[in-house]
Amino acid sequence: MSSPPTSDPRRTLTLRDVSEASGVSEMTVSRVLRNRGDVSGTTRERVLEAxxxxxxxxxxxxxxxxxxxxNLVAVIIPSMSNMVFPEVMTGITETLEDTGLQPVVGITNYQPDREESVLYEMLSWRPSGVIIAGLEHTEASRAMMAQAGIPIVEIMDIDGTPVDSAVGISHRRAGRQMAEAIIAAGYRNIAFLGTMMPYDHRARKRLEGFEDALSKAGLAMVDREFYSGGSALLKGREMTEAVLTRSPNVDFLYYSNDMIGAGGLLYCLHKGLDVPGQIGLAGFNGVELLDGLPIRLATMDACRHEIGRRAAEIIAGKTHGGVIGGDIIELFPTLQRGDTIRG
Amino acid sequence: MSSPPTSDPRRTLTLRDVSEASGVSEMTVSRVLRNRGDVSGTTRERVLEAxxxxxxxxxxxxxxxxxxxxNLVAVIIPSMSNMVFPEVMTGITETLEDTGLQPVVGITNYQPDREESVLYEMLSWRPSGVIIAGLEHTEASRAMMAQAGIPIVEIMDIDGTPVDSAVGISHRRAGRQMAEAIIAAGYRNIAFLGTMMPYDHRARKRLEGFEDALSKAGLAMVDREFYSGGSALLKGREMTEAVLTRSPNVDFLYYSNDMIGAGGLLYCLHKGLDVPGQIGLAGFNGVELLDGLPIRLATMDACRHEIGRRAAEIIAGKTHGGVIGGDIIELFPTLQRGDTIRG
DNA sequence: CTCGGATATGTTAGCGGTAACGGCCTGACG
DNA sequence: CGTCAGGCCGTTACCGCTAACATATCCGAG
Structure with missing residues (x-):
């Protein structure tokens, strides 16, 4: 039942409290706590103890x-349940770890207006930098970022014009590359299965690049199927069944991400289809999950970890007195053929 | 090539700039921007326009x-790549949406000292509340939370003593319940496969509850296998192979989470084992992913979404002038037998 | 016309720290 | 013994905004 040293017990403490408790000025306490400026050893001890x-x-x-x-860096991404962004985050966190900077995450759910308000909210805390997914933003968002006077890094994608810097891969090229590999392997009746993509611009660009390469080879997509929401693994299974029923002549399934690809793969194996002889499959992202599947799905690594790392490096570099120029860093995903493309 | 209205072009703007541009006092601008106090329609328009x-x-x-x-709420969780916490986040975000409060996430990677520093960092921004996973924290962390003078909600687990409020399930009871169901189904040679758990207290408590029920039935765990890191799906596969090779008489595999359980299930199916006749399996969490598997893994829903919702409600309630009393809210997970427990 | 009470706007004083500068003291050096 | 650099610590003036209070304006009732 001892009473508190001074005044209100539940008032949150300030420098003044520590200052009084240790008998030095607030300024000195501040110096000790920030490890800045000259303070004698004994004083330092007294202050820290208090x-x-x-x-x-x-x-x-x-x-x-x-x-x-x-010391905050705003990180604005569409989703966290996606398996792709957690890994980007890891790269960012690792790199920021010993720079004194700290990431703060905002989620947009792939909605441009939500992105705008998240950005506004974050900028109002005056962060030292912004890392934001994608190159497509509302006019207002672009204006805010341009005005902010801090380093901005747009990540994942480089097919477009960044406000400041960008780190990512060319999704159009990724789609094209995958198409070329599939065609080279002799598949001809190719179907696409993916997200409904009003705002998933990267999936859209991959599809565009893919179809581009198809038409260059005189081919066209034989069938396509879209989904939104729900368990991706299950959707992959369902969509695959739908496509194979509707278009029995299909000999290749190109998925817009690994998760639905995995669902599709499990379905094909379950049905006893000959993969990759009778039918081939490919996804996109290179998610860790694929390692646990009975056979390895063909995919492309999206360089997620390195994207995070490089983006954070740019922010950290500029924050600690670097240049202003906007860098564009293109990374190159590697095609992993796995066991689902023949040849 | 027009020059900016006043002074330095790159200086970030303040209320004063808007005030000058619209010809009213800073205070009035502030009122307009916060929608607080009486401002005439015309003034409001002028200010907003400026x-x-x-x-x-x-x-x-x-x-x-x-x-x-x-208006920030600190949310401190061990990991984001876990599939379990994103869903908790969804519940939190949804509930906070129209309260003016905003979640800010911190990640601890299951390290108590990291948790302590994340907590310190977040408290230094004076949030309106804290939502933190688990009941086990360092002494310093508990002290900080007790001192902070804001609502604290510890989530996921209720087997212990919270600092303030708690929302979660009893993992001990969950483990016990699963064991009872397995025993009732006639399985007798049960193995455990799970995370190395120096700090995954919830997994530990489930295992304790599980073994408790086993010994009450005169049984003991026949084998056990632990992992850490890597692709959970793959680890599940590998551990399952290891256990089945080492202990061929095992007739049930209890996994500490659904992801490794799914890996194990795929392995068993691939090997052509009779599930659930010859061997049964069960996981924990009720992750969405399971819906996409060939047959449904037995599991227990951890009420993740509702935990997030309820925790956020507590914070929101107390922030908007509620009481101080610490509530403990116990939720009850439902056992989903799926297709991997016979009977 | 006067006056009370909304309604609309301005003024003042911080919030809890830190940058910048200044003062004091000590010891080395000419 | 004066001087001066450097270590140590305090004082002052904000940072950009908002609570609280003061002031002006307008309107209709009496």
Whole structure:
């Protein structure tokens, strides 16, 4: 039943409390806590002890306002349940780890107006940089980013014009490459299975590149099937059944992502189809999950981890007094043939 | 080539800029932008127009400092690539959506000291509440949370003593329940396959509950296998092979999560084993992915979405002037027998 | 016409830190 | 013994915004 040292017990502590408890000025406490400027060893000890004893947690809001420095990096991505963005995040986090910078995530659910409001909200906290997925944004979003006066890195995609910097792969090229490999393997009746893509621009670009290569070879997509929402694995299974029923002559299934591809693969194996002889399959992303499947789905690694790493490096570099110029870094995904393309 | 209205073109804008551009005081601008207090229609229009034209983004740092209110909720979880936490996040986000509160995520990678530093970092931004996974924290972490003077909700687990509120399930009971169902189905030679769990307390508690029920029935675990890192699906496959090779008499495989369970299931099916006659399997979590498998793995739904929802409701309620009392909300997972337990 | 009370806008004083600068003291050096 | 650099610590003035209060304006009732 001891009473607290001074005043209100539940008031949150400030520098002044630590200052009084340790008998030095607030400024000195601030210096100790930030490890900046010269403070004698004994004073430092006294201050640290007092801070620890009181359970003082600095107020970064006040600190940021005074110093005009915020150690946050806004990361704006469409989704987290996607298996692709967690890995990008890992790359970002790793790289930022020892720069004093901290990522803060915002989710847009692939909705441009939601992206705009998330961006607005994040910018209002004056972060040191922005990492944002994709090159397609609303006019207002682009304007905000251009105005913000901080490094902006648009990631995943480089088929377009970034506001500032960009790190990613060419999805159009990725689609084309996959198509070429499939054609070279002798498949001719190719179907596409993928997301409904009003706003999944990267899936759209892959499809465009893919169809481009098909038509160059005098071919056209034989069938296509779209989905949205639900368990991707299950959707892959269902869509595959639908396509194979509707178009029995199909000899290749190109999926817009690995998850539905995996579902499709499981379905084909279950039905006892000869993969890759009778029918071939390919996905996109190179997700870890594929390693656990009975046979390995053909895919393309989207360089997710490195994209995160490189983007974070750009932010960190510019924050610590780098140049202003916008860099465009293109990465090159590798085609993994797996066991589902013959040849 | 027009020059900017005043001074430095790249300086970030403040209320004063909007104030000057619209000919009213900063205070009035502030009122308009926050939709608070009485402002005439014409003034409001003029201010909004000016703000839009200039591309003004308010500085929440200054706002928060002045108003002593921060619309952020700290959410601290072990991992994002886990399939379980994204769904909790969805529940949180949904519920917070129209409260003006915004979740901010921190990741601990199951490391207590990392949790401590993430917590410290987040508390230094003075959030309106904290949602944190688990009941086990360092002494310092518990002290910080107790001191913070804001609502704290510990989620996922209720087998223990929360700092303030808690929302979750009893993992011990969940393990026990699963064991009872398995025993009732007539399986007797049961093996456990799961994560190495220095800090995955929930997996540990499930195992404890499970073994508890086994021993009550006069049984003991026949074999066990642990993993850490890597593709869970693949690990499930590998561990299953290891166990079945080492202990051919095993007739049930209890997995600590659905992902490795799915890997094991695929392995068993691939080997042509009779599931669930010859061998049974069960996982934990009720992840969506299972819907896409050839047959449905037995599992227990961990109520992830509802946990997120309820936790967010507690925070929102207390923030908007609710009571202080710590609530403990227990949810009850449902056993989904699927097709991998006979009977 | 006067006056009370909305309604609309401005003024002042911080919020809790930090940058910048200044003062004091010590010890080395000419 | 004066001087001065450098270590150590305090003072002052904000950072950009908002709470609280003060002031002006307008309207209709009495």
């Amino acid at each position: 801070a620890r004893r009181l359970g003082y947690v600095p107020n970064k809001i006040a600190g940021a306002l005074a110093s005009q420095r915020v | 703000a839009r034209r200039l591309g003004y983004v308010p500085n929440k740092i200054a706002g928060a400092l002045a108003s002593q209110r921060v």
